[in-house]
Amino acid sequence: MSILLVAEHDHKSLNPATLNAVTAATKIGGDITILVAGENCGPSADSAAKVAGVSKVLKADNASFGHHLAEPMADLIVEQAKSGGYKYVLAPATTMGKNIMPRVAAMLDTQQVSDIIAVESADTFVRPIYAGNAIATVQSKDDVKVITVRTTGFDKAAAEGGSASVEDISASGASDLSSFVGQELTESERPELTSAGIVISGGRGVGSAENFEMIEDLADTLGAAVGASRAAVDAGYVPNDYQVGQTGKVVAPDLYMAIGISGAIQHLAGMKDSKVIVAINKDEDAPIFQVADYGLVADLFDAVPKLKTALENLKQAA
Amino acid sequence: MKILVAVKRVLDYNVKARVKSDQSGVDLSNVKMSMNPFCEIAVEEAVRMKEKGLAEEIITVSIGPSQAQETLRTSLAMGADRSILIEIDENVEPLAVAKLLKGVVEKESPNLVIMGKQSIDGDNNQTGQMLAALLGWGQGTFASKVEKDGDQLKVTREVDGGLETVGLKLPAVVTTDLRLNEPRYASLPNIMKAKKKPLDTMAPSDFGVDVSPRVVTLKVTEPPKREAGIKVESVEQLVDKLQNEAKVI
Ligand SMILES: Cc1cc2nc3c(=O)[nH]c(=O)nc-3n(C[C@H](O)[C@H](O)[C@H](O)COP(=O)(O)OP(=O)(O)OC[C@H]3O[C@@H](n4cnc5c(N)ncnc54)[C@H](O)[C@@H]3O)c2cc1C
Numbered sequence: 001m002s003i004l005l006v007a008e009h010d011h012k013s014l015n016p017a018t019l020n021a022v023t024a025a026t027k028i029g030g031d032i033t034i035l036v037a038g039e040n041c042g043p044s045a046d047s048a049a050k051v052a053g054v055s056k057v058l059k060a061d062n063a064s065f066g067h068h069l070a071e072p073m074a075d076l077i078v079e080q081a082k083s084g085g086y087k088y089v090l091a092p093a094t095t096m097g098k099n100i101m102p103r104v105a106a107m108l109d110t111q112q113v114s115d116i117i118a119v120e121s122a123d124t125f126v127r128p129i130y131a132g133n134a135i136a137t138v139q140s141k142d143d144v145k146v147i148t149v150r151t152t153g154f155d156k157a158a159a160e161g162g163s164a165s166v167e168d169i170s171a172s173g174a175s176d177l178s179s180f181v182g183q184e185l186t187e188s189e190r191p192e193l194t195s196a197g198i199v200i201s202g203g204r205g206v207g208s209a210e211n212f213e214m215i216e217d218l219a220d221t222l223g224a225a226v227g228a229s230r231a232a233v234d235a236g237y238v239p240n241d242y243q244v245g246q247t248g249k250v251v252a253p254d255l256y257m258a259i260g261i262s263g264a265i266q267h268l269a270g271m272k273d274s275k276v277i278v279a280i281n282k283d284e285d286a287p288i289f290q291v292a293d294y295g296l297v298a299d300l301f302d303a304v305p306k307l308k309t310a311l312e313n314l315k316q317a318a
Numbered sequence: 319m320k321i322l323v324a325v326k327r328v329l330d331y332n333v334k335a336r337v338k339s340d341q342s343g344v345d346l347s348n349v350k351m352s353m354n355p356f357c358e359i360a361v362e363e364a365v366r367m368k369e370k371g372l373a374e375e376i377i378t379v380s381i382g383p384s385q386a387q388e389t390l391r392t393s394l395a396m397g398a399d400r401s402i403l404i405e406i407d408e409n410v411e412p413l414a415v416a417k418l419l420k421g422v423v424e425k426e427s428p429n430l431v432i433m434g435k436q437s438i439d440g441d442n443n444q445t446g447q448m449l450a451a452l453l454g455w456g457q458g459t460f461a462s463k464v465e466k467d468g469d470q471l472k473v474t475r476e477v478d479g480g481l482e483t484v485g486l487k488l489p490a491v492v493t494t495d496l497r498l499n500e501p502r503y504a505s506l507p508n509i510m511k512a513k514k515k516p517l518d519t520m521a522p523s524d525f526g527v528d529v530s531p532r533v534v535t536l537k538v539t540e541p542p543k544r545e546a547g548i549k550v551e552s553v554e555q556l557v558d559k560l561q562n563e564a565k566v567i
Pocket residue numbers: 202203204205206228229230231232243244245246247248249259260261262263264265266267270280281282283286298299300301331355356438496
């Protein structure tokens with residue numbers, strides 16, 4: 001059995017989500033080949049070669065993969081999957097994986113299994129459905145299995161310790177179906193939301209973009225990432241990529257704080273596997289308290305500054 | 319332009335799914351069913367394009383049981399011109415849905431297909447990408463803005479790091495994200511008018527598509543329940559618990 005794993009990376013380094021997907025691949029079993037496609041992506045390919053458990057890295061370095069557009073990427077992946085005779089094609093369920101992999105699956109005439117959180121056996125996988133309110137165990141009958149991996153379901157493979165060979169593959173990737181026009185990426189010094197150990201999220205209760213700075217300050221005290229409910233994103237307090245939930249990002253940090261968030265099913269879907277959940281809400285009946293390990297019924301405008309001070313004092317005392 | 323929109327009937331987003339005790343699936347008897355929210359956004363976007371004079375005709379398609387007619391009527395009340403129901407009682411997987419939609423595209427020759435990014439029941443997030451692949455078209459997924467730019471479509475996409483804009487050669491497939499628009503409510507007169515709009519019913523066999531499942535559901539269980547936690551009285555107590563009990567700070 002052999003597995004082709006499509007790396008999520010920014011050309012300079014591997015995205016940690018790739019490491020979670022490697023662990024899923026290890027559970028399936030078999031030789032793992034990582035495909036690194038990009039532009040001047042040598043550093044990513046070199047990092048991929050060091051990941052424990054990886055046998056080979058394929059590097060497709062070409063300007064046409066510079067933005068990971070779905071059309072050239074899918075052509076490349078399908079070509080490699082066929083020529084290499086891979087039985088599995090995996091990618092982390094990031095927006096890139098979600099965009100490209102179903103296209104790959106259709107081209108290979110196979111029914112993708114999305115967002116797996118566990119591997120039961122070589123053909124049987126576990127995945128959440130209905131916003132995580134039900135967990136399905138599914139068996140794939142397809143000869144080639146195309147799978148996306150929910151990163152919170154698997155630990156990260158060790159980034160060091162492997163010594164795979166890097167093989168250059170030539171692929172032009174030319175496609176006139178789509179072109180890159182531009183991007184507006186959120187710049188932040190904070191840890192990345194989906195891999196952070198602590199996430200502090202604010203909701204509609206925070207009230208405005210200005211007030212949201214309070215949440216960000218609190219996060220900075222803890223070295224945490226900042227998340228949000230959809231209502232906070234819709235109201236324009238924060239950019240879209242902060243959204244945690246069924247249709248946003250799924251996180252499972254050691255500590256998740258939901259501040260001014262009611263706890264709608266769609267929000268819970270994205271954070272209820274966190275190890276410890278704290279909720280601060282002025283409504284004692286807010287559904288978020290049903291999943292919170294520690295609930296504080298309070299006005300956030302009072303509690304958040306106090307919490308920040310208390311944490312700063314703690315840091316100083318340490 | 320002619321626009322095709324795919325709409326799915328799903329458990330209403332306000333209803334919490336209940337797992338059947340025999341673990342065969344989610345209980346859908348006597349629960350409210352509605353149009354998948356992302357599909358509502360897709361219909362709304364098509365209707366806005368028509369209102370702007372960018373499109374002449376909007377056709378909506380649903381693959382599902384006869385009750386999916388209601389979903390299609392809703393789309394007609396929102397402003398679609400006519401509908402096609404591909405009737406089947408069993409759940410159809412994304413690849414088979416994409417193959418059926420490909421059949422509809424070949425019959426109707428739309429310049430654009432708009433779909434939801436994700437059905438909120440299966441949470442697959444596949445069908446639009448698959449349809450684009452089968453047709454050999456470009457795809458603009460998770461769209462938060464769609465603009466016609468000459469004979470191109472400019473699609474702004476919600477991605478992990480923020481926003482990305484791509485140009486697509488038409489025809490193309492677009493899938494909607496939540497912030498693309500806010501779907502309208504159908505007015506009563508429009509609901510009445512929708513009853514007279516054409517709705518054709520077809521069968522999967524009309525398209526020669528094999529819809530038998532490739533991925534078999536062995537069981538569906540409830541997610542592990544979280545133990546109910548405690549309420550703390552003060553910020554001080556919270557910090558103490560986090561430090562000394564949970565040991566996470
Ligand atoms: C298809 C679909 C997908 C969705 N996907 C997502 C998703 O991925 N993620 C997501 O989050 N949502 C999602 N939603 C939206 C979701 O249904 C809820 O509307 C949303 O999560 C509500 O956000 P909120 O809790 O911030 O706002 P609200 O529900 O309005 O809650 C605000 C809370 O703040 C509290 N509050 C107000 N003022 C204060 C104060 N001063 N101090 C303390 N507490 C205060 C209130 O008591 C209340 O509980 C989706 C919806 C749909 C239809």
